[in-house]
Amino acid sequence: MDILPAESILSKAEDLHPYECDGLSAYRQTPLLVVLPDSIDQVQQIMRLCHQHKVAVIARGAGTGLSGGALPLADGVLLSLAKFKQILQIDPLARTARVQPGVRNLAISDACKPHGLYYAPDPSSQIACTIGGNVAENSGGVHCLKYGLTVHNILKLEIITVDGERLTVGSEALDSPGYDLLALMTGSEGMLGIIVEVTVKLLPIPEQAKVIMASFDDVYNAGNAVANIISAGIIPAGLEMMDKLAIKAAEDFIHADYPLDAEAILLCELDGSRLEVDEQIPHTISLLRSSGASDIQLAKDEAEREKFWQGRKSAFPAVGRMAPDYYCMDGTIPRRELANILKRIADLSADYQLPVANVFHAGDGNMHPLILYDANIEGELERTEEFGAKILEACVAAGGTITGEHGVGMEKIDQMCVQFQPAELAQFHAIKHAFDPDTLLNPGKAVPTLHRCAELGAMHVHNGKLPHPDLPRF
Amino acid sequence: MTDHTKHLQQQILAACRDNSACRIEGGNSKAFIGNASNGELISTAQHSGIISYDASELVITARSGTPLSEIQQALAANNQQLAFEPPAFSEQATIGGSIACNLSGPARAYLGAARDFVLGCRLINGKGELLQFGGQVMKNVAGYDASRLMAGAYGTLGVLLEISLKVLPKPQSQITVKIPQVANDAILIINQLAAKNLPITASCYLDHHLTIRLNSSQQNTVAASQFICKQTGGRVIEDDKGFWQSIREQTHQFFDSSTPVARLSVPACSQLDLAGEQLIEWGGALRWLKTEQDIDSLRDEIKPIGGHVTAYKNFKPSAEYFQPLDSSNKLLQQRLKQAFDPAAILNPGRLYKEF
Numbered sequence A: 001m002d003i004l005p006a007e008s009i010l011s012k013a014e015d016l017h018p019y020e021c022d023g024l025s026a027y028r029q030t031p032l033l034v035v036l037p038d039s040i041d042q043v044q045q046i047m048r049l050c051h052q053h054k055v056a057v058i059a060r061g062a063g064t065g066l067s068g069g070a071l072p073l074a075d076g077v078l079l080s081l082a083k084f085k086q087i088l089q090i091d092p093l094a095r096t097a098r099v100q101p102g103v104r105n106l107a108i109s110d111a112c113k114p115h116g117l118y119y120a121p122d123p124s125s126q127i128a129c130t131i132g133g134n135v136a137e138n139s140g141g142v143h144c145l146k147y148g149l150t151v152h153n154i155l156k157l158e159i160i161t162v163d164g165e166r167l168t169v170g171s172e173a174l175d176s177p178g179y180d181l182l183a184l185m186t187g188s189e190g191m192l193g194i195i196v197e198v199t200v201k202l203l204p205i206p207e208q209a210k211v212i213m214a215s216f217d218d219v220y221n222a223g224n225a226v227a228n229i230i231s232a233g234i235i236p237a238g239l240e241m242m243d244k245l246a247i248k249a250a251e252d253f254i255h256a257d258y259p260l261d262a263e264a265i266l267l268c269e270l271d272g273s274r275l276e277v278d279e280q281i282p283h284t285i286s287l288l289r290s291s292g293a294s295d296i297q298l299a300k301d302e303a304e305r306e307k308f309w310q311g312r313k314s315a316f317p318a319v320g321r322m323a324p325d326y327y328c329m330d331g332t333i334p335r336r337e338l339a340n341i342l343k344r345i346a347d348l349s350a351d352y353q354l355p356v357a358n359v360f361h362a363g364d365g366n367m368h369p370l371i372l373y374d375a376n377i378e379g380e381l382e383r384t385e386e387f388g389a390k391i392l393e394a395c396v397a398a399g400g401t402i403t404g405e406h407g408v409g410m411e412k413i414d415q416m417c418v419q420f421q422p423a424e425l426a427q428f429h430a431i432k433h434a435f436d437p438d439t440l441l442n443p444g445k446a447v448p449t450l451h452r453c454a455e456l457g458a459m460h461v462h463n464g465k466l467p468h469p470d471l472p473r474f
Numbered sequence B: 001m002t003d004h005t006k007h008l009q010q011q012i013l014a015a016c017r018d019n020s021a022c023r024i025e026g027g028n029s030k031a032f033i034g035n036a037s038n039g040e041l042i043s044t045a046q047h048s049g050i051i052s053y054d055a056s057e058l059v060i061t062a063r064s065g066t067p068l069s070e071i072q073q074a075l076a077a078n079n080q081q082l083a084f085e086p087p088a089f090s091e092q093a094t095i096g097g098s099i100a101c102n103l104s105g106p107a108r109a110y111l112g113a114a115r116d117f118v119l120g121c122r123l124i125n126g127k128g129e130l131l132q133f134g135g136q137v138m139k140n141v142a143g144y145d146a147s148r149l150m151a152g153a154y155g156t157l158g159v160l161l162e163i164s165l166k167v168l169p170k171p172q173s174q175i176t177v178k179i180p181q182v183a184n185d186a187i188l189i190i191n192q193l194a195a196k197n198l199p200i201t202a203s204c205y206l207d208h209h210l211t212i213r214l215n216s217s218q219q220n221t222v223a224a225s226q227f228i229c230k231q232t233g234g235r236v237i238e239d240d241k242g243f244w245q246s247i248r249e250q251t252h253q254f255f256d257s258s259t260p261v262a263r264l265s266v267p268a269c270s271q272l273d274l275a276g277e278q279l280i281e282w283g284g285a286l287r288w289l290k291t292e293q294d295i296d297s298l299r300d301e302i303k304p305i306g307g308h309v310t311a312y313k314n315f316k317p318s319a320e321y322f323q324p325l326d327s328s329n330k331l332l333q334q335r336l337k338q339a340f341d342p343a344a345i346l347n348p349g350r351l352y353k354e355f
Helices: A013-019 A040-052 A105-115 A131-137 A181-185 A219-231 A244-254 A274-290 A302-313 A315-320 A335-352 A380-397 A422-435 A450-456 B005-018 B068-076 B095-100 B183-194 B218-232 B241-248 B295-305 B327-340
Strands: A033-035 A057-060 A077-080 A087-091 A096-099 A154-160 A166-170 A194-201 A208-216 A238-243 A264-272 A295-298 A325-328 A356-361 A366-373 B022-025 B040-043 B050-054 B059-063 B118-124 B130-134 B159-166 B173-180 B200-206 B209-216 B235-237 B261-265 B278-281 B286-290 B308-313
Touching (some): A013 A033, A040 A194, A096 A105, A131 A194, A166 A181, A166 B327, A208 A219, A219 A238, A219 A335, A238 A244, A238 A302, A244 A264, A244 A302, A264 A302, A274 B218, A302 A315, A325 A380, A335 A356, A335 A366, A366 A380, A422 A450, A422 B130, A422 B327, B005 B040, B050 B068, B183 B209, B183 B218, B183 B278, B209 B218, B261 B295, B295 B308
Parallel strands (some): A057 A077
Antiparallel strands (some): A238 A264, A238 A356, B173 B235, B200 B209, B278 B286
């Protein structure tokens, strides 16, 4: 049966090699084979064939994910959507764009620019990551507090179900009859269906954007400043925090004129109409001052604004220069817990003898501690992972979550046992079963089996009784 | 102000045991929405109270039976609001019912729907299990987004116990502009304006007039209203709050009707030629239509343009309240219902007569 031309099927070891990991390179696996369809019809036929033979399918966009969500299976097919890179339609009046899943995030905004419109979610990998992957991960970015996540910025999906059926989820209207499958599909990490088309919402490009950089001698004051700005009724477009080590890394790398003596800096971007921004700037500066900022700088022009942001946007590679390897965490906490969590991370860092640089989407409580390590030192990766797991557990204990925007994938599957009770995990499996009864779509990711959690010993024990005492444990 | 979790869970467990249907009710303000559903009353009205609210976190968590008005008062005391403007329809309306029905007011097209503000929830599923999904933080991608799924599920997937919602600051100032127009031009104008940096938060077309609401700082709303008036020949109108409230709460004369009122949800810029009086909200995406037309034929007309029709008010009870689903979609939704409520005891038939 000829579903695909020969050049769209990769099976030789050297061709499979580039697909053996995504952005989380610590986990690697060569797939059985890679298929590169370029039409929805081909995807349907591939899914039917795999369904018939009960072969697992792992969807992949640009492979920039940070949680191993696109990690292949040795006996599974890797379905690359890289050839689906057409922008099918831009409707400037309705302010929507219909695009194929392999279109890069930034390419949408670039294409819409002549209409004065853009697509708001901007994950840091936006130059490379694809919109299909963004939907699968419910990607965020630095502008989430004001503009929301992927789930708030899409209207409609075309999906192919595990048995090859085509289904429209959502609509170009603002709601659809029945359950909100659009919400369920967004962030489902390739576990419920294959996304083959996405209709996104577009927003008018803000007339003006200005950024303020505030330095603090105390991280606690920086956290308070964030709370004070938001309590005053200002919703900044971006509100980012970096700690001393992250500032140093970024400054050495980019020379953004960051203050090296500060314990923390806040980057606060305000956008909107010219009038609105001009009103908010002095108000925000006075709030920062009364919150104890030691130095406040308003970027004087677009070039300086870019420079301030460049340091933040390059924080990961900048930190990467300080050690052979780094491990990026993605916990979210209620902001009031910031000082406590940073203290906990500092204590753990001392215990594990591993330095940590903290980069933080301060507006929405999403933190990215970067643990510096050297994978060539025996046992150091394992110690790093253990350290990371403890940070995530602290986030859950503080009322937060193990992943704000990177997804669970393979990486955080064990921490799911900490965040969720067995009955909740069982409910997730039941949802999965409704879409994929044979567990063929990205199996083994995102939701751990109860068995796995039991083996880890991470099950919640209430009143001295284990839940589900009838389950076998080994 | 009490926690009735245990009592509610016992009621669901008993219903499970007896395989008997449950009719979930909060303030009984939205009973007219959806198909009729019979069963033992499970009331969340006593399961009430705000559990936590920290204005600087922009998050409120409340028990499902908390009156909407109580939540709105607590938020207003901190100059904050539920930006999706849930219609109450009665003083008894609860936050649980508002989320279960995913009802959003005039701001929906500009600030988002109820589902967009859901951060997490606790619920009892159809097996009587206590479950918690999402959380109290803005960004959370651990597990499937089961909490957002509860918005618009009409209690058919679980009894909501607690809900965490994102809240937003209340804008300082509000101005309403009224523009004389014909319907199709009005839709064009409001969508052209929405593509500019203007603080538009609501639109309504009725009686050959397009009415637009602006919310922002005082300076910004004034400047925006002047711009719109100059562009469109509109004028600023006074005492506007009563108008928008009457649209949200459907106390406006338009809704006082004995003829059937259909709710059409369509792509905003659709040009429709419909017989019957219309009120158009959400930049054209929501159209209320007084019609004698048969619901099925109306649905046949609207479906090809990518919309759907709800038999909102005064239709024959024999009609499906919500637009029927295509077969593959229906199958999937039925399976999802089974995943949460295998014995089909939670509000059976309310969403669709078959499940």
